Amino acid sequence: MRLMIVDDSMVIRNRIAILSSNPLLGYVDIVAMASDGEQALALARSKQPDIITMDLTMPNMDGEECIGHLAKILPEARILVVSALSDRVTALRAIRNGAHGFLLKPFRDEELLNSLLELKQ
Amino acid sequence: MMKREIGAADIEVFSNAICEYFEAASGELAQVRSAYLLEGEYPELWSGYHGVIPVHGSFVGSVCFSAPKPLLTHVLMLMGDKSFSEASHLDLVGEIANTLSGQARKHFGETLCINPPLAFNGKHKPVSPKGTGKPYAIPFTWRNYEAGLVVDLIVA
Numbered sequence: 001m002r003l004m005i006v007d008d009s010m011v012i013r014n015r016i017a018i019l020s021s022n023p024l025l026g027y028v029d030i031v032a033m034a035s036d037g038e039q040a041l042a043l044a045r046s047k048q049p050d051i052i053t054m055d056l057t058m059p060n061m062d063g064e065e066c067i068g069h070l071a072k073i074l075p076e077a078r079i080l081v082v083s084a085l086s087d088r089v090t091a092l093r094a095i096r097n098g099a100h101g102f103l104l105k106p107f108r109d110e111e112l113l114n115s116l117l118e119l120k121q
Numbered sequence: 122m123m124k125r126e127i128g129a130a131d132i133e134v135f136s137n138a139i140c141e142y143f144e145a146a147s148g149e150l151a152q153v154r155s156a157y158l159l160e161g162e163y164p165e166l167w168s169g170y171h172g173v174i175p176v177h178g179s180f181v182g183s184v185c186f187s188a189p190k191p192l193l194t195h196v197l198m199l200m201g202d203k204s205f206s207e208a209s210h211l212d213l214v215g216e217i218a219n220t221l222s223g224q225a226r227k228h229f230g231e232t233l234c235i236n237p238p239l240a241f242n243g244k245h246k247p248v249s250p251k252g253t254g255k256p257y258a259i260p261f262t263w264r265n266y267e268a269g270l271v272v273d274l275i276v277a
Contacts, residue, residue: 011213011216014201089231090226105220
């Protein structure tokens with residue numbers, strides 16, 4: 001699994017990186033970490049991740065816009081939104097724009113693992 | 122739309138969000154106490170770190186999460202963070218403010234537009250965008266640490 005982690009919080013990026021080293025997920029290569037949508041797009045082109053975790057509320061370019069671009073430039077990549085935005089409309093719109101899953105913050109360790117396992121299958 | 126100040130039912134959403142956050146982080150509920158109108162000084166017990174979420178859209182104002190450094194260090198430890206740096210503490214206080222505000226969209230809907238957090242370290246509450254000017258304070262205790270959330274919103 002080639003994983004890219006996109007979140008404006010360094011603490012959350014590190015937490016996802018730590019959890020993704022769980023053996024249940026098999027070999028995970030963290031190919032990139034980005035703190036906003038613009039950086040994520042540039043890194044996606046060069047690093048070609050196949051799974052992406054994506055925050056929504058970020059500076060410069062937010063996650064919703066970034067998902068729309070990623071769906072075009074990396075159509076095979078699977079995107080898991082990891083966000084605190086808890087309203088139904090936002091979740092549905094993210095899925096419609098190209099995300100494959102939605103995990104609400106705050107999340108427990110096992111919830112992230114299960115979400116990544118589902119995306120991997 | 123008429124301007125409306127937020128009320129008890131709205132504030133309860135933030136109280137529940139505090140409980141959910143700390144239960145997910147540690148398996149232990151925070152003891153959230155009754156919210157009150159913050160008319161005087163900012164509670165000194167919460168002094169330390171502040172994460173402010175400016176809000177726009179159908180709402181005007183801000184949400185501010187404040188906590189002492191040891192609380193944040195404890196949460197960082199639970200998250201597996203090993204640096205315990207100043208940057209980590211500032212990042213976390215902003216992330217908690219962001220998460221608690223995002224949880225409130227379950228109740229308020231997507232018109233509660235949340236900006237990325239601003240984080241500060243200091244004794245006093247930072248200046249933040251005002252809603253009503255009559256903010257609600259929600260005090261709580263988690264693992265003997267005192268912290269709180271200040272919600273200053275108005276439906277524009």
